[in-house]
Amino acid sequence: MPLTFTLDPAITPALRDGILDLWTDVSNAGGAVGFVPPVTREDVRPELVTHFVAMAEGRHRLLVGCDETGAPAATAFFAYNTHRLQKHWVWLYTVMVHPRHQGKGYGRDLLAAAEDAARTFDGIDAIRLTCRGGTGLERFYGSCGYKEVGRIPAAIRVAPGDDRDDVFMLRPLD
Template identity: 85%
Template sequence: MSLTFTLDPAVTPALRDGVLDLWVDVSDAGGAVGFVPPVTREDVRPELLRHLVGVQEGRTRLLVGHDEAGEVAATAFLTFNTHRLMTHWVWLYTVMVHPRHQGKGYGRDLLAAAERAAASFDGVGAIRLTCRGGLGLERFYGSCGYKEVGRIPGAIRVAPGDDRDDVIMLLPLG
């Protein structure tokens, strides 16, 4: 089985709720997507709405992976850089695969779909992302072609006394 990816799907209430539930489930499973468990839908909803405003305004593109049951199983947001000297790369944010689907290669599939999407954007030659150190994420992204290009030690405070590095990764396109 594989996921079916859609770039820029219609943001219906069902899709919005599916992304919200995915984000909560990924966060509660310890995923590094902006929260520390436990979280509720009410905790995550404002951040999702900020992302969706970017989609509505055309600053952000939403990539969604649906599983064979039609449920939202993976997402990523690609955001255009607004600095006029940096429009040749996009940000990749909130990369998530549902915990029940992890270990099936769907993370690699999601990153490959994000790469194809970004390569289709006029003038874009790279994808940049950041990830939380201490979880092995930089190794995963590295295995998908991303290169570590920077690291800010202790930039992410997960809890008092638990500071993690903010790791900057880049994937040149083409």
């Protein structure tokens, strides 16, 4: 069953809690979304609130994909650039698909929906994102049209002695 994607949905308590559960579950499954397992909802909540504040201030936008039950199954946050010379591209953050939906093509669907959404933003020519090296994400994003444009070796410390590259990827909006 395909996901239903919505850009800038109304943030209801159910959606807020669903995204919080999604982010916690993805993190605990080893997803590279800003945390290292184990995490609780209370560990993730402050970061989600930070995203919601940025949305309220017009600096971020949310794309959410809901499953047939209406529960959030995938998300991505857009962040606008504030530097006057970089306003022609957006960042894509916290790109995630719930572990129970992995392998269904929803990651590709999410990225396609993100591209479609970004094409509606005034003056946006490209999407940039970063990913944690050593997870295979570079190959996945590459297969979705993103190109690696930079890498900072050992920039992400997952654990003592486990440093990963921070990989920068770009998707021009042809």
